[in-house]
Amino acid sequence: MKKLLALVALVAVAGSVQANTVAWINSTDTNWDGANWYNVETPANTGMPVAGDSAYIDSDYTPFGLPILPAAMPVISSTVSNVALFMISPFYSAQVTIADGGSIGVDSLTRIGHGDVNAGSGITATLNMTGGYMVSALIQLGYNENDGTNTLAAGHGVVNMSGDAVLHAGAMSFGQEMGAYGFDANAIGTGQINMTDSAFFLVNGDVTAEGATWVGSGMISATGAGESISYIYNSVDARTEFTVIPEPATFGLMALLGGGMLWIRKRFTI
DSSP states (O other): OOOHHHHHHHTTTOOOOOOEEEOOOSSOOOOGGGEEESSOTTTTTTOOTTTOOOOEEOOOOOOHHHHHHHOOOOOSSSBOOOEEEEEOOOSOOEEEEEEEOOEEEEEEEEEEEEETTEEEEEEEEEESEEEEEEEOOOOEEEEEOSSSSEEOEEEEEEEOOOOTTTEEEESSSEEOOOOOSSSSGGGGOEEEEETTOOOOEEESOOOOHHHHHHHHTEEEEEETTOOOEEEEETTTTTTTEEEEEEEHHHHHHHHHHHHHHHHHHTTOOO
C-alpha cells in the first residue's frame, strides 16, 4: 500500500516551470546527478532534468552537436524528479536501470525504442527494473519514425522486470508508428515486457482484451522456468494488473514445506 501511495504522489502535475530538453552525456559515471546532464536549449546550464523537462537517454548525441558519447548508462537508485517526457534511445541503442529504492514519474510520455530515420532501423532501447518503480501517463514500447516518404525506421523497446519492480502506465502501446504522415499500416516496431519474481505491471482502465493479445502473443511474458503471466481487471482501483504466477512445482513444494513444518510443530509439542 505504501508503494502504491508513493506512485500516486509521483504523478503530481508539474507547475509552471520553464521546460528544457536535457540529455544524458556521461561516459563513465552512472549516477543520476547534475554533472552528467547537458541542457540542449541552454548549454551553459547543467543539472538534472526537473519537472516539465524532456529527458533524453541515448548512446550517441552527435545529432545534438555534442562530442561526448555516453558509454555509461544511468542507474536510478533513489527518488528522482518527475519529468514531462522520458525518451530512451531516440537515435541509437541505450538503456536505463531502475534499481531497488529507485523511482521516477513521467507526466506525459515514456518512449522506449524510438527508431530514427537518420540512424536507421534495428534500434533497441532497454529499461531494466531490478526493483523500484516507474509511473508514466503513457508508455510506448517500440516506435517507428516516418520521414514523410513512407521510409520507416523501426524502434524496439524492451522492459526487463525482476525483484519487486512496479511499472504503472496510464496508457500503453506496443510498436506504434509516427502517425503524422498517415502510414500507420506499415508499423514494424516491437515492444516486449519480461517479468519474473514479484514484478507488477499495471495499466489504468480495463485493458483485459488487449492484455489477452499482449500475453497471448508473448509481448508480455514470464522469464522464469515454468512461470506464467496472470492478468485481471481490478474494478476497485480501475486498472488492469499483470503478475507472475510461479511454476506449479513451486506451489507443491510450498505446500509440502508447510505440511512438514506443521508435523514438526506437532511432534515437538506433544
